[in-house]
Amino acid sequence: MKLITAVVKPFKLDDVKTALQELGVHGLTVTEASGYGRQRGHTEVYRGAEYRIDLVPKVRIEVVVEDADAEAVMEAVVAAARTGRIGDGKVWSVPVDGVVRVRTGERGPDAV
């Protein structure tokens, strides 16, 4: 199994969710995040005082999938989240040792 984590632009969340549902991904976790990559931040002005805002709001989407599906899921996320402009985000995957469904106690791919 793989944990796929995507940090993307907030307004792309719905597109990513739809793309994953079409692939048959049953569940995901979303958290509000902030950070910066090449996009860096932006400037805000309050009563003439400029503030450099380094951290940009993002959403972090996490899904656990079977190894065989991992590549397709990542590609779906990338396709859904891309605008082609700077700040589109990152997607990465890491191996997962084990998963348990809390309600039933099922383990492994059945629990995903």
Add this chain to the structure above:
Amino acid sequence: MPTGIDTGDTAWLLASTALVLLMTPGLALFYGGMVRTKSVLNMIMMSFASIAVVTVVWLAAGYSLAFGPDLGGWGLLGGLEHAGLRGIGPASVTGHVPTLLFAAFQLTFAVITAALISGAVADRAKFGSWVAFTAVWTLLVYAPVAHWVFSPDGWVLHRLGALDFAGGTVVEVNCGASGLALALLLGPRIGFRKEAMRPHSLPLVLLGAGLLWFGWFGFNGGSALGANGLAAASLVNTQAAGCTGLLGWLAVEKRRDGHATTLGAASGAVAGLVAVTPACGSVDVLGALLIGLAAGVVCSYAVGWKYRLGYDDSLDVVGVHLVAGVIGTLLIGLFAVRAMTGGVEGLLHGGGFGQLPRQAAAVLAVGVYAFAATYGIGKGVERVMGFRAPAEHETAGLDLAVHAETAYDHGVLGHGTAQVARPARPVSAGPGRPGPAPDGPAPDDPAPARPGAPALQPDRTPPA
């Protein structure tokens, strides 16, 4: 009905008193939106505390010091004959309105002037010290200055002949100079000029500005002390200057920063309204439009001075109220028209240079006295009880450290455990770390109760 009371005048002043009182909660929101989430309640609380403290002090002695019979004929201070409003009953008349109503109307001015100062000490003043300060300040600074300018015996009005219709000196220059004194005394906030201290809620700021604007019709229109043409003219002038102040500020922003901002709109409107406060009863509409515009443009630059000079006038009491108050008071010397003043004319209306120096002298006298006396009172408060909050309270936010509350509850986690059924906890227990109940250890005390909540003892730390 006691003789001399005009029902129309009285009705309008009753309404105006309520309008002006609403300005202080409005100011609380205006200021509250401009600070960060961790100290918004403390910011609002300073205004609400002013309402209560200044009211009590005003009724006890402030009114008498300001409007009681003049002491010694110098026009500096009233006597204490009317302390506790002694000798004033429903039948007492001032002008064409009951004296009790006049005292209440003036009370609302004292309240908001004290509250305005709090913007200069945002995020870092000990709450108890603020309460003590406002009480002393009302008696030693506000009451004398109100006597000078608003009392028929006062030296500024009577002897100097300066014009201040609704409080450009008494309220605006006074709060601005006092705010500057406290900002210098307390020193800058931790992180001033390094950290981004963004306003946490601009909608609150705009709501507050709207309430201030609304109340200002009572502030300026009510200062005619009657339901008459002068009140109407003041009201129209007030609206005119608020609008050109807003437009002037936005024009500068668009040109200088590239964007017209909502904070700029709120600030510009307030600057225009401040500037027209002394002048609304002395100038025509064209004068009011120009005074508002001048204030909006100049103040949009004046708010930047603090970064260059290094004083942390956090919410720009100096940059908006002092500067616009000075502009409006001085420009009376240019724009005063006989139709409004009944005599005095400004430079541009053929009155010569006579009035301008009088206006300047009034500004200087009030500004210097307010600054010096406030600095002295602040020093005294600092010596007796400390004035600046401990650094750990300031860093964690005064809301939690001082008031044991937070303004906003975000998210679903970290609510802790309700303890409503327990016996009262010892006073020393902090919000993040409940002490053991007197009847035994608490069974499921989660400590800390809120994630990220530092284990602070509320307001028991000696001054740093």
